[in-house]
Amino acid sequence: MTAVKQEFIHKVDKAKIPTCNILGVDIAAVDMVWLLDYLNDNIHALSGDYICVSNVHTTVTAYEDVEYRKVQNGGIMAIPDGGPLSSVGQKRGFKNMKRTTGPSLMGEIFKISVSKGYRHFFYGSTDETLEKLYSVLEKTYPGIQIAGMYSPPFRPMTAEEDEAIVERINETKPDFVWVGLGAPKQEKWMAAHQGCVDGLMIGVGAGFDYHAGNIERAPEWMQKSNLEWVYRLLQDPKRLFGRYWHTNTKFIWNAMIRGK
Template identity: 75%
Template sequence: MGNGYKRKVKKSLIPTCNIMGVNIAAINMEWLVEYLEKNIADIKGDYICVSNVHTTVTSYEDVSYCEVQNGGLMAIPDGGPLSTVGRKRGYKNMARTTGPSLMGEIFSISAKNRYRHYFYGSKEETLKLLEKKLKKKYPGIQIVGMYSPPFRLLTEEEDKAAIDRINEAKPDFVWIGLGAPKQEKWMAAHQGKIDGLMLGVGAGFDYFAENIKRAPMWMQKSNLEWVYRLMQDPKRLFKRYWSTNTKFIWNAMIRRK
């Protein structure tokens, strides 16, 4: 991304399916967790995008954001429709890998692997709740720092101080909860500057702080989690879902972009 970052592991080893210009990782959760366990020491400084229909359609319409999605280590298929399209295009083992589910998988092996976690984003009260809930649910988890940035652009001095705080904490995983597209742009701008693997997980902080509930497992497995989220926040999400879902169906499924 123009910051001199040199990747230690080969992206060519990660299978991808190009959907509307975005190279979505053609993987499943088992593959991803094994990959992260094996390579975490070599992928610090890089970032993972947790991609869905909304981010994919946004990338299709915004070249610079598409470059951000493709510029990290990988873009994983958080949205069920992405993995569905991938399987139809021949990637039989491709399956949905959601941000919250990935967080849970990593948290559950953190004590054993001595992983260190840093959380950047969300509100101060959410971070406090998050820390409390995680320590209760995952005994031995190491939370080495949390920061709720102001809802504005940081000055150059403030940004440098934030980077220094993160790096001084020596995290393995740096979870970014700023929401799309802000979190992906933030990770791309900090690629090679942060000494930890950055993962943009959107509402993941709220899920684990138990501010909001995830859909029942049958809805998750049926690619209907978006319906559950829509019922929780109809005013904010209806227009987005109507617009992006129709564009995705037309371009990815009908036109095979």
């Protein structure tokens, strides 16, 4: 947002969230059960805050960019979407730290949304994907409350447009605001709107595409073996090869070998 935002004061105690510092990013040393319990217990207090879904790419980017590192550490937590993050955490003594992916978190929250009365707003992706996502969610989770959806323009938004979408989101009174803009854009958007948007913002990257059926997730055995990145690389080699080569090698050297 263009307006100067006051410093946000977390409504819950971040110190109670176990973290493992990896390349300067405080990655939540948690598993899915812990995370779901935490969100269910604190969802109303978390309104206006955000969660980063962190992987090797975002962590290495944060290591090299101090401003993005502040964004990663500025929300309520950064969860270990990438298997290598949880593996490093376990080697550093956080035995209960396990991979908590964005798409999996979405699915777990969707499963309990009707009984909990949760309301969802989806910000990001394309109109076509949002339409598919709406149809899939309505069919898969009958009774789920989809408060709203919005596909922002690819160009920078004006201050007036930004204020209008924030007002539109807040009018729907969502519990969860799922942000699918891709990294690092989605994390920067959430940080810029911290304390302005009602509802807990969670940046889930390709989570919209997974649940809409545009992208298939890797087989369970590949997910458990930290090989989902290989499956994604095979799906989109032109876009992902350079990224993986750059970030994976730096992560191995700095986090795994040097212990940063």
